[in-house]
Amino acid sequence: MATPRTMKAVQYEKYGRGAEGLKHVEVPVPSPKKGEVLLKMEAASINPIDWKIQKGMLRPFLPAKFPFTPVGDLAGEVVELGSGVTGFKPGDKVISISFPSGGGLAEYAVAPAALTVARPPEVSAVDGACLPAAASSALQLLKATGVSFDKKTSGSTGPKNVLVTAASGGVGHYAVQLAKLAGLHVTATCGARNVAFVQGLGADEVLDYKTPEGAALRSPSGRRYDAVANCAAGLSWPALKAVLSDEGGTAADVTPGVRAALTSLLQKVTFAKKRLAPLMLTPRREEMEWLVELARQGKLRTAVDSRYPLSRAQEAWAKSVDGHATGKIVVEIGGADDLAGGVVELGSGVTGFKPGDKVISIGFPSGGGLAEYAVMPAALTVARPPEVSAVDGACLPAAASSALQLLKATGVSFDDSTSNATGLKNVLVTAASGGVGHYVVQLAKLVGLHVTATCGARNVAFVQGLGADEVLDYKTRS
Numbered sequence: 447m448a449t450p451r452t453m454k455a456v457q458y459e460k461y462g463r464g465a466e467g468l469k470h471v472e473v474p475v476p477s478p479k480k481g482e483v484l485l486k487m488e489a490a491s492i493n494p495i496d497w498k499i500q501k502g503m504l505r506p507f508l509p510a511k512f513p514f515t516p517v518g519d520l521a522g523e524v525v526e527l528g529s530g531v532t533g534f535k536p537g538d539k540v541i542s543i544s545f546p547s548g549g550g551l552a553e554y555a556v557a558p559a560a561l562t563v564a565r566p567p568e569v570s571a572v573d574g575a576c577l578p579a580a581a582s583s584a585l586q587l588l589k590a591t592g593v594s595f596d597k598k599t600s601g602s603t604g605p606k607n608v609l610v611t612a613a614s615g616g617v618g619h620y621a622v623q624l625a626k627l628a629g630l631h632v633t634a635t636c637g638a639r640n641v642a643f644v645q646g647l648g649a650d651e652v653l654d655y656k657t658p659e660g661a662a663l664r665s666p667s668g669r670r671y672d673a674v675a676n677c678a679a680g681l682s683w684p685a686l687k688a689v690l691s692d693e694g695g696t697a698a699d700v701t702p703g704v705r706a707a708l709t710s711l712l713q714k715v716t717f718a719k720k721r722l723a724p725l726m727l728t729p730r731r732e733e734m735e736w737l738v739e740l741a742r743q744g745k746l747r748t749a750v751d752s753r754y755p756l757s758r759a760q761e762a763w764a765k766s767v768d769g770h771a772t773g774k775i776v777v778e779i780g781g782a783d784d785l786a787g788g789v790v791e792l793g794s795g796v797t798g799f800k801p802g803d804k805v806i807s808i809g810f811p812s813g814g815g816l817a818e819y820a821v822m823p824a825a826l827t828v829a830r831p832p833e834v835s836a837v838d839g840a841c842l843p844a845a846a847s848s849a850l851q852l853l854k855a856t857g858v859s860f861d862d863s864t865s866n867a868t869g870l871k872n873v874l875v876t877a878a879s880g881g882v883g884h885y886v887v888q889l890a891k892l893v894g895l896h897v898t899a900t901c902g903a904r905n906v907a908f909v910q911g912l913g914a915d916e917v918l919d920y921k922t923r924s
């Protein structure tokens with residue numbers, strides 16, 4: 447399909463006003479310049495820097511001009527190449543980082559080809575859009591403390607015990623997983639509601655940052671840290687220094703204050719054992735490729751706090767400004783909102799729906815779903831609330847219903863009053879990585895069963911992440 451001349455975008459015209467300052471506009475589709483690619487956008491993820499720029503934190507340098515289309519973490523499909531660009535062709539699915547020029551809250555965006563990497567089908571556009579700034583920052587934070595991700599050296603050099611603060615946030619949740627991949631003991635801080643989530647990422651010890659121990663960053667096991675990956679705003683150097691081991695170590699800080707550079711310089715010239723390493727992300731293509739590969743293998747998972755269509759970008763913005771995301775906040779662009787369908791017309795006798803309602807439905811065996819419009823039985827159509835994306839909603843009808851009926855057929859009860867009384871305790875779920883299986887594992891855990899699951903080797907971490915207690919690679923003898 448030819449690229450249109452104009453597109454929908456979300457922009458702000460001046461500093462301040464938060465989500466209210468964002469306006470929906472129709473603007474010309476940008477043209478890729480030398481070294482750039484034009485992307486048809488699929489998803490963009492919001493980082494705190496996006497709204498900090500709007501707040502005027504980098505005034506007068508950023509944004510470069512008004513009106514400004516914000517957000518630099520992009521996932522999309524290449525539609526046009528600027529001059530000099532090789533290695534990509536129209537149709538390629540990619541992720542990219544276009545910081546500080548932004549442009550992500552739009553149907554099309556230009557991105558630097560040098561910071562654009564292929565997105566394999568195993569990594570969804572939503573997950574891919576979350577990686578560029580947040581996962582790269584997590585990686586660079588850990589590297590700044592001396593952690594090596596090189597298999598040959600990781601066991602022998604560098605720190606052993608790391609503290610990751612704000613481990614439930616966009617950067618922190620990647621930092622925990624990357625630190626575990628490098629074999630470190632991880633103590634992590636987060637709010638009480640996220641303790642189980644952060645444990646699920648692999649953290650060995652988790653502190654609620656609102657308790658006295660959490661505020662003091664004290665490891666429950668009494669360990670002192672030889673590295674800190676600080677992802678929490680407002681933690682001072684003296685507070686971080688106090689928990690570094692007396693033998694020395696580095697606190698890498700992704701939220702450095704104004705004095706951080708001077709403190710760090712003084713430590714260098716005095717050969718201090720305890721060091722502060724302020725971090726400003728420098729995106730690197732090879733790191734982005736490595737992170738995408740980890741995601742492809744299921745070794746680096748993205749937790750998506752919430753997803754919004756472009757038409758509700760203000761809500762996504764407000765959620766990020768609020769500062770309480772668990773994982774990443776994503777704006778989905780280009781049709782995803784239409785996939786599961788909105789009601790446009792009612793057949794005779796249908797009540798309970800009106801045109802405009804967002805719904806999911808099952809049209810089996812009559813089909814019809816691979817079309818712009820489809821008729822569906824009203825009796826098997828249910829409302830889709832905004833928290834459930836069209837993509838997620840469209841996945842539920844056959845696969846999740848089959849998963850539920852499978853478990854019920856074994857005698858499992860989902861009735862709160864009887865679920866523990868049925869006597870069933872242990873279930874085996876085969877093909878747990880598949881469409882039906884991945885719902886079965888989660889439903890079985892919801893009613894408290896012990897789940898053993900089978901899947902291929904590359905999906906073991908994915909299935910563990912669904913909650914399976916034991917996971918078997920179906921290609922091994924056991």
Ligand SMILES: NC(=O)c1ccc[n+]([C@@H]2O[C@H](COP(=O)([O-])OP(=O)(O)OC[C@H]3O[C@@H](n4cnc5c(N)ncnc54)[C@H](OP(=O)(O)O)[C@@H]3O)[C@@H](O)[C@H]2O)c1
Pocket residue numbers: 493494495579580583611612613614615616617618635636637638640655677678679700701702725726727766769770771772773
């Ligand atoms: N320098 C750079 O290049 C660079 C790059 C990326 C990010 N950053 C900065 O790094 C910071 C983190 O970014 P992000 O994307 O991870 O933010 P985020 O996703 O918005 O972080 C929100 C999460 O952090 C938790 N949190 C906040 N303060 C905490 C504390 N004191 N202790 C423990 N948990 C805390 C919140 O938990 P509750 O909801 O329970 O409060 C929430 O789950 C931001 O300030 C961002 O601007 C800088």
